[in-house]
Amino acid sequence: MVNPVAVKSLKLTVLVEDYAGYGSKFWGQHGISVLAEAETPSGTYKVLFDTGTSHEPVLHNAELLGVKLGDVDYVVISHNHYDHTGGLPGLAKVLGEGTPVIAHPEIFKVSYAFEPHLRYIGPTPNPTALRRAVEDAGLVWLLSKNPMKLFDGAYTTGEIPPQEREGFERDMTITVFKEVEGKLVRDLIEDEIGLAFVTDEGLVVLGGCSHPGIVSIVKKAMEVTGVKEVRAVIGGFHLISASEERIDSTVKAFQDLGVKEVYAGHCTGLRAEAALQKAFGTSFKKLHSGMRIRFG
Ligand SMILES: [Fe+2]
Numbered sequence: 001m002v003n004p005v006a007v008k009s010l011k012l013t014v015l016v017e018d019y020a021g022y023g024s025k026f027w028g029q030h031g032i033s034v035l036a037e038a039e040t041p042s043g044t045y046k047v048l049f050d051t052g053t054s055h056e057p058v059l060h061n062a063e064l065l066g067v068k069l070g071d072v073d074y075v076v077i078s079h080n081h082y083d084h085t086g087g088l089p090g091l092a093k094v095l096g097e098g099t100p101v102i103a104h105p106e107i108f109k110v111s112y113a114f115e116p117h118l119r120y121i122g123p124t125p126n127p128t129a130l131r132r133a134v135e136d137a138g139l140v141w142l143l144s145k146n147p148m149k150l151f152d153g154a155y156t157t158g159e160i161p162p163q164e165r166e167g168f169e170r171d172m173t174i175t176v177f178k179e180v181e182g183k184l185v186r187d188l189i190e191d192e193i194g195l196a197f198v199t200d201e202g203l204v205v206l207g208g209c210s211h212p213g214i215v216s217i218v219k220k221a222m223e224v225t226g227v228k229e230v231r232a233v234i235g236g237f238h239l240i241s242a243s244e245e246r247i248d249s250t251v252k253a254f255q256d257l258g259v260k261e262v263y264a265g266h267c268t269g270l271r272a273e274a275a276l277q278k279a280f281g282t283s284f285k286k287l288h289s290g291m292r293i294r295f296g
């Protein structure tokens with residue numbers, strides 16, 4: 001793709017995040033949910049990216065922020081984990097009928113973590129309930145492994161298979177398992193997709209947990225859009241239990257890609273946030289509930 005149309009402006013509102021913010025009136029909750037409002041040559045569109053662990057904090061914070069969710073045009077779900085899908089059944093009731101919910105076909109997989117104890121980490125209370133709640137509210141699943149253009153300047157990355165991930169990101173920073181034909185097998189979280197916006201100053205890339213690796217997600221967004229400049233990388237980067245080498249490689253890759261700004265939180269972890277803050281100075285910001293970010 002050559003020179004895709006850029007959005008005229010992009011407004012991001014963090015509806016919920018693990019960190020409430022200093023002296024905050026907002027509620028914090030494990031997970032992430034971001035509302036993107038994009039002004040484009042063909043109109044203004046609203047995209048809800050992920051839904052937190054449950055809908056209550058999202059709705060509480062949205063009300064304080066004066067944000068309406070009834071006119072959201074698209075929902076994009078990054079991956080199946082409960083802290084990204086859990087709010088969806090409750091939010092589906094306030095989202096408009098017919099709203100597409102875009103995700104990878106493996107969104108309904110059953111997955112488990114073994115550390116620190118055996119626990120279910122897939123859609124809550126279970127995948128069937130998630131599927132039905134969305135359908136019963138009149139929303140429409142739009143499942144694809146492939147990248148998708150939502151409107152001028154907005155794209156999902158599609159699947160980032162393990163063999164296409166950056167070398168240093170091929171080892172997962174989380175050990176989880178999924179059920180396939182009655183057996184538990186290692187889950188390489190092939191279902192995780194990113195969301196990218198094209199702005200005049202480069203890409204704005206959002207990752208939910210970034211289990212395939214945030215650098216791999218950014219590079220996939222570059223490939224999908226053909227845009228080589230990266231204005232900002234935003235989200236949870238799941239480096240909370242990563243080695244120092246992995247953190248250093250991520251910081252260096254961001255610098256090599258010419259990333260201008262980094263907004264990190266959720267599962268990024270303090271050590272990686274500190275490393276990014278050291279490298280990016282005031283161009284690093286810690287995400288928090290209620291945070292507003294504007295481009296253009
Ligand atoms: Fe997460």
Ligand SMILES: [Fe+2]
Pocket residue numbers: 079081209211
């Ligand atoms: Fe996750």
